[in-house]
Amino acid sequence: MIGRVFNGRYRITERIGIGGMAEVYKAQDQVLGRTVAVKVMLPQYAADPEFTARFKQEAASAANLQSPYIVNVYDWGQDDGTYFIVMEFVRGTDLKSAIQQRGAINQRKVAEIGSQVCQALSVAHGLDIIHRDIKPQNIMVQPDGNVKVMDFGIARAKNSVKTQTSSVLGTAHYISPEQAQGKELDGTSDMYSLGCVLYEAATGQLPFDGPDAVSVAMRQVNEAPVPPSQINPEIHPDLEAIILKAMEKNPVNRFRTAREMKHALDDFMMGRPVNLGENVNSAATQVMNGVVPPISNDVPGGTAVMPAVSSMNGNSGPMKTVDYRAGGKEFDMGKKKSSKRTVGIVIGALVAILAIAGIALAVSGAFGGQTRVPDVTGQTEEAARQAIEAAGYVVGEVTEENSTDTVSGRVIRTDPAADSELAKGETVNIVVSIGAKKGTVPDLNGKTAEEAQQMIEDAGFVAKFGGNESSDAEENTVSRQDPASGTEADEGTTITYWISTGPELTNVPNVIGDDQATARATLESAGFTVSIQDGEYSDRYDEGVVMSQEPNGGQLEAGETVTIYISLGKDPATIPVNVPAVTGMSESEAISELNSAGFTNVGVSYESSNTVPEGDVIRQTQSGTATTDTYIEIVVSSGSGSSSTDDTQPTDPDDSTTQSDSQG
The missing domain is CATH 3.30.10.20 (Trypsin Inhibitor V; Chain A)
Incomplete structure (x- = not known):
């Protein structure tokens, strides 16, 4: 594939990725001179006519998505049976690689990434495009920290290989329960997948894992996720609540729209109270009973196509619930245990927790108190000072910094960071935004x-x-x-x-054969300047008719000059005319008569004659009609005596002197 040129324009330079449905290459756009990414669909999918039809439709839809957080689709097409999509080449790394390299990501950065992805999803959902394959591999983190979401519409195209919903598309670790079952999807399916992504980013671990894609998808349908704070205790309860709400098994209990989820994430970043929507009080993750059918897992972490199930199998009893609100996290996996034993375990656990808490309080009291730095992000400097001092800390250095995310005059962050454990009386520094640079x-x-x-x-x-x-x-x-x-x-x-693409060009009309006036009007109405030149004699074009033009066809910029050449008509020298009868005239009269008729090629010879007076024409070699370039000879009398025929010569009509033979 390296070195291949698609559609005579996109030259492949290197392979940069491979998935279950396509390979991605870096390429050079030889028309615009820019680097692009070319996604080449694998042959087994490109060979399906239903797939290709939907592929074209969805590629065109994806090209219409305009957002700073969506990878632009520039072009798409088919070259020698290979279907491809040309996209913006994004510098940076995908979120999956970032998580694998660094583990859990700062929770404010997690919220920022989620907010930007929500904005991208809001644009797509507004155009009735569901991504269906949101995963960290499809979220590119750029050098400036902003993200771009890839593959909008492509997943939908792949999910439309068959008209029936007999196959489901997605990546098992991030697929929604309804997607695993082959049900009709809406935008909330993308939000479930995004919840899984944010869970992994905040904890460094997948919410559900297993030895193969089948077991992972079964857990997506049947199990509730472990609350993120049990994996990463640093996670703020509000962020945890947002993630778990997005991962509700029942789509009705999730955020209603991507914009609603974005507002919740923005509120968390700005330190405002987080609104989880109308169903916040139930705050219950419902666990769906059922099984997931076999799933193709050829590409690790890749998009999988799996047969759908028409109904849920397994236990038909009531769905279990998990309360994930802060303060007392019950986690019911649906297993039946003795109620007495359960109560005993819970009481024992509470006693142990209270004992540990008592020891911690005693230790902290002995050493002046250990607490957490308040989150004052988004507050004014004065309000932040009051909150920090109220928590028992001393406000230290206040520095200013440019920020595109925080308005001028508001706190960007503290040092130590919000929620960090810090002994009372210690110093907390504040960084205040001076707006975007x-x-x-x-x-x-x-x-x-x-x-x-x-x-x-x-x-x-x-x-x-x-x-x-x-x-x-x-x-x-x-x-x-x-x-x-x-x-x-x-x-x-x-x-x-x-x-x-250069100046706008106009086709040059062909005006050959038109009369001069018509040709000029035609060219001027097309926006050109006209130059008129005399042409030549022509047997083909009448006098006054355009016989040629420069340029003849092609395209020119408006205002450029087109030269037309006008025919002079037939060459007079080729038109037969009457030859005057000059016999009996004097030599000079005969020559003048012939010249006046257009015959200039006249020769004179002399001959003795006893009947024709000396100097008069005895006879002429041409009579009737002839073209004016015809040679005509007149024979002039030299009087009686010997003749002289060696003095024959053509005459010049402007030369009044004629040569005569004086021999007698």
Whole structure:
């Protein structure tokens, strides 16, 4: 595949990824001169006509999604039986790799990632596009910390290989219960998958795991997740509640929309009370009884196609519930145990917890008190000071920092971080936002797409390709940009640029055979300047008719000159005319008569004659009609005596002197 050029435009340079449905390559767009990613669908899927039909529809739908958090789809098509999609090449790493390398991620960063993914999902759901394969492998983290979601619409296309819902598409570790069962999906399925992603990011562990995809999917349907705080005690109760609400087994109990989930995550980041929606009081994760059928697991962590089940199997009793609210976390896996034994275990556990808590309180009291740094993110400096001092700490250094996420004058973070354990009386430093860093939009005029992209990113902005357009700018360079160069803008602002395909060209009309007036009007109405030149004599084109033009066809810019050449008609020299009868005329009269008729090629010879007076024409070699370039000879009398025929010569009509033979 390396070196192959798709559609004569996208040259493959290296493979950068492989999944269960496709391979992804880095490529060079040879038209726009930019780096792109090309996703090539595997042959077993590209060969299915139903798949290809939906693939085209979904690729076109994905190309319509416009969001700074969605990977742009530039192009798609088919080349020699291979179906491909051309996407924005995103620099950075996928979230899965980040989790594998670092383990649990800072919980505020987890919320920020979730908020951005929610914004992307909100755009897609608004266009009736369900992702169906949200997983950390499809979330790219860029160098600036922002994310981009990949593969919008592609999962839906793959899920539409058959008209019946007899197959289910997804990745077992992140698939929603209803998706595993082949049920009709809506946007809440994507939110369940996002909940699984945030769970993994916040804890460093998958919510459900197993030896194979089948067992993992069965746990998605049948089990409730372990509350994240049991894995990572640092997790804030509000973030935990958001994650578990997104992972409700019953879609009705999840966030109603991606926007609602985004608001909850934003509230958590800004330190505001988190609204979990109307069903917050129930706060119950319902565990669905049932089994999941066999699942293809050829690609670890990859998108799997699995047969669906039409109904749930297994126990038909009431669904169990798990209360995940802060303070007393019950975790019922649905197993039947003796109630007395259960009560005993619970009482014993409570006694042990209280004993440990008592010891901890005694120790903390002896040493002045150990508590947690309050979360003052998003508060004003004054409000943050009051909260920190009220918690028993001393406010230390207050520094300022640019931020695109926190408004000016509000707290970005504290040091030590919020929720950190810290003895009372210790110092807490505050970092306050001074707003987004400003930058000057660079001048992209005359730059190639790749150069423009690099300049925008180097200046701290986000680059977006607006499309191709005809303009006076040089071909394959930036024709215009928005905002304009020199504008002051916040760092992270999107700068859109358009690439010129060169000036707009117009087809040159063919006016050969038209009369001069008609030809001129035709060319001028097409936007061209007309130059008229004399042509040549022509047997084909009448006088006054266009016999040729420059250029003849092709395209020119409006206002350029087209030259037309006008026929002079037939060459007079080729038209037969009457030859004057000059016998008996004097030599000079005869020559003048012939010249006047157009015959200029006249020769004179002399001959003695006893009957024709000397100097008069005895006879002529041509009579009747002839073309004017015909040679005509006149024989002139030299009087009586010997004749002289060696003096024959053509005459010049402008030469009044004629040569005569004086021999007598």
